[in-house]
Amino acid sequence: MKLKLEFANKVPKVAIDHEIILVKDKKINNKILNSYIKSLFSNKLFIDKKFLIKDINNKTYILVNCTKCKMSLDYEKIGSELYVFLKSSKIDKSFINANLSSLTSVQLEKLLHGAQLKSYDFDIYKTEKSKNVITKLYVVGTKYKKTNLLRNKLNSILDGIFLTRDLVSEPGNVLHPDEYAKRITKLRKFGLKITVYDQKKLKKMGMNALLGVGQGSVRGSYLVTIEWNGAKNKSKPLGFVGKGVCFDTGGYSLKPAKFMEDMTYDMAGSATVVGLMKTLALRKSKINAVGVVGLVENMVSGNAQRPGDIVKSYSGKTIEILNTDAEGRLVLADALTFTEEKFKPQFIVDLATLTGAIIVSLGSEYAGLFSNNDKLSKQLIEAGESVEEKLWRMPLNENFNKLINSKNADMQNINYVGGAGSTTAAQFLQRFILKKTPWAHLDIAGMAFSKYGGALNSGGATGYGVRLLNKLIEDNYE
DSSP states (O other): OOOEEEEESSOOSSOOOEEEEEESSSOOSOHHHHHHHHHHHTOHHHHHOSEEEEEETTEEEEEEEOTTOOSHHHHHHHHHHHHHHHHHTTOOSEEEEGGGOOSOHHHHHHHHHHHHHHTOOOOTTOSSOOSSOOOEEEEEOSSSOSSOHHHHHHHHHHHHHHHHHHHHHSOTTTSOHHHHHHHHHGGGGGTOEEEEEOHHHHHHHTOHHHHHHHTTSSSOOEEEEEEEEOOSSOOOOEEEEEEEEEEEOOTTSOOOSTTGGGGGGTTHHHHHHHHHHHHHHHTTOSSEEEEEEEEEEEOOSTTSOOTTOEEEOTTSOEEEOSOTTOOHHHHHHHHHHHHHHHHOOSOEEEEEOOOTHHHHHHTTTOEEEEESOHHHHHHHHHHHHHHTOOEEEOOOOGGGGGGSOOSSSSEESSOSSOSOHHHHHHHHHHTTOOSOOOEEEEEOTTTSEESSOBTTBOSEEOOTTHHHHHHHHHHHTO
């Protein structure tokens, strides 16, 4: 569910409870309100209060204090808070009077975008829907156009984020690899080129690291490529790779039962890539891009991978599997080499809920960034700051390599010495970038899912990464 917006020149013929006035400065083009708002600016209580309900001449107004909003992100946050305020106050019929607002059209659009981002609720499996839900917000007035390019772009981003959240929220019995691959193919209608590699093709290609993770499941394993060709020239694409472990038991290195149900979101990296590619297609981005996702299910069975197994990856390098719960890096290893070899991208950014260690390090405030390229790192960090999907760069160093060297194969999939779990995982991945392509690994384990919700998302799947990567593209490659 998401908040729908309805734009009209006049107040629609429905029962409206409250008129919302967005206050940026003292001047409002309404004599009664103007004098009242002027008095508010001399009142310190209003300066610190974001929302105020006032009855004037038998009309009920909600005054939204936007005086402290400076950046685009500020307007998104106040929009998010407005949605929460309306919901908590049980105000389900209200309208924004755009004619009386002193906000610019850009500021208004950002505010509305924030409200919609916050409104997401995954309730499709509830037989009784919550009654305390705001489904529609009216925007009334001739000051702003009913449609504009900015709103179209923001709606494209919103659709991509909500697709990501939907995918991450689905239970494992519904969104297994077979179903996931089918859903991705439906994106062809938006102009994306989708190619699905099934187990038979992957085996022929030599993707044994990826296949090894999924061999214990009755479901199939897949690699899916999603291509968007929006540039008029034949420039190299931007590459995005995602981990899609639809459910992760840990395999024979079994996870504890407590919180294992959360492992439905171990495919969040892939969901971000899918959501981003939909966004690029919807807003007709003027770049070439490719998304590559590895879709598997890590289960326990008589056919499952064992600790101690050795597999030969797509790159030709051999891997000793010391822990079957360090499976995401095996999926990404084959996907990274394949992406670099087949598409020769300008850069590769991979996303994965890869390690619990990154949550120990950064909590739910930052995703971990590991990279072989300073320029790409800087671009990602700046994009993350502007949309509040923050990144913190973590170290990579040749000295970490010795921790994943194996006596029996080219490398092992975990560091048994202990410590530096996120870094050694990233160091492992770096070995599969064979041609020095600029590469960044985003460990989003602490960011993809939130028990409590954030500034622009309700509790549950956050859709982290779609806004970040879209901003990266907008600011540096379009």
